[in-house]
Amino acid sequence: MEAFTQHTGTTVPLMNDNIDTDQIIPKSFLKRIEKTGFGEFLFDEWRYLPDRTPNPEFILNEPQYQGATILISGDNFGSGSSREHAAWALDDYGFRAVIAGSFSDIFYMNATKNGLLPIVLPLAARQKLAALPAAQTITIDLPKQQVLADGEAYSFDIDGTWKHKLVNGLDDIAITLAYEKEIGEYESREKLYK
Known part of the structure; x- marks a missing residue:
């Protein structure tokens, strides 16, 4: 997992409340078992018209938001099913963080386990961030727990535990491998008693 210490990027505002995991990545695209390749299906039913051409009225298709790496959203982001694919799709598309009013617990856990930083900020702060020009960058400083934008600092x-894992780029496998020596010693001792 890629470490997350500081990230500077542009934002895209999708201020809807109650964006659920089926809107993030529809169930018809959950056939892959690897974590990659889901970005093209992110917000699929909103991003594409029935003939699969980009919907010109959806914000992610607007030229000024291409390459945005920070999503600003409403309350209750990631509700619905427990599909980890939602975090995979956001990450694969290029997002490093989602700033919302709240998250479903399962989505929050899936995001942090996959290196995607979920940040909770109040509505007033999110409205200020959403109103920034598309080309203006903001910085997320995870060690200081701040979003820095337009001369202001928003604390989150x-x-x-999650902060430590993200700052150090540790997923569950990396944490287990940190104890590889001890695991090997344990396995050697167990062989003696068999």
Whole structure:
């Protein structure tokens, strides 16, 4: 997993409340088992017209938002099913963080396990961020737990365990491998008793 310390990027505002995982990545695209290749289907039913051409009225298709890496959204982001593919699709598209009013617990966990930083900010802060010009960058400083934009700093909370994992780029496998020596010693001892 890629470490997340500081990230500077542009934003795209999708201020809808209650964006669920089926809107993030429709179930018809959940046939892959690898974590890649889902970005092209992110917000599929909103991004594309029935003939699969880009919907010119959807914000991610607007030229000024191409390459945005920080999504600004409403309340209750990632509700619905527990599909981890939603975090994979956001990451594969190029997002490094989602700033919302709240997240479903399962989506929040899936995001952090995959290196996608979920940030909770109040509506007033999100409205200010959403109103920034498309080309203006903001910086997320995870060690300081701040979003820095337009001369202002917005503080956010994050559990210390998740912060440690993200800052150090540690997923569950990497954490297990940190104990590889001890695991090997344990396995050697167990062989002696068999």
